[in-house]
Amino acid sequence: MKREKDNEKCNLAVALPEDMTLETAQQELGRLSKGLAHPVRVKIITMLAGRPPENKCFCGDIVDALPLAQSTVSQHLKVLKDTGWLQGEIHGPRVCYCLVDGILDYYQWLLHKCTSIKNATARKRKRRR
Numbered sequence: 001m002k003r004e005k006d007n008e009k010c011n012l013a014v015a016l017p018e019d020m021t022l023e024t025a026q027q028e029l030g031r032l033s034k035g036l037a038h039p040v041r042v043k044i045i046t047m048l049a050g051r052p053p054e055n056k057c058f059c060g061d062i063v064d065a066l067p068l069a070q071s072t073v074s075q076h077l078k079v080l081k082d083t084g085w086l087q088g089e090i091h092g093p094r095v096c097y098c099l100v101d102g103i104l105d106y107y108q109w110l111l112h113k114c115t116s117i118k119n120a121t122a123r124k125r126k127r128r129r
Contacts, residue, residue, distance in 0.1 A: 012087040013101035016109050029110040032103075035083030040066065041076050045085060048099045056089075056096040 020028075036042055047065060048057055063073045077097060080086045085103055088095045 014084075014103055014106045016102075016106060020113070022114065025110050025113045029107075029114050031083055032085065032107050032110065035080050035085045038076065038079075040068065040073075041080055041085075044073075044076060044080060045099065048086070048097065049104060051098075056098050058091075058094045058096050060094065062097070 036045065043066065044062060047062065051057055059070070059074065059077065062077070063070045066073055077086065077088070081088055081097075085100060086097050087100055088097050090096075
């Protein structure tokens with residue numbers, strides 16, 4: 001459903017870093033994974049990922065799609081925002097949420113960096129020393 005001001009774009013974005021230490025990648029992966037540590041939050045991310053950028057999602061739309069109280073949904077949205085998954089914009093009395101641009105690619109990149117065979121081998125060597 002199209003609403004007023006839906007064509008404004010989210011302005012937060014994350015880019016894939018050219019170089020990041022394994023330790024930093026692990027910390028980032030842990031932070032983002034905390035956001036996905038509940039099935040409801042995964043469902044919210046899935047809902048938002050399936051929407052075109054010009055069709056933002058208001059908190060009430062998310063509440064209507066989930067069998068949960070508004071306060072519970074708001075708490076999950078807060079966790080997702082605090083862990084870096086979402087951006088919220090105030091539109092009058094409502095808050096409009098969207099995924100941070102590039103966040104899914106960033107998460108996938110972090111997961112690969114932290115779990116690649118090359119990194120696993122380096123960790124084993126470090127433990128032996």
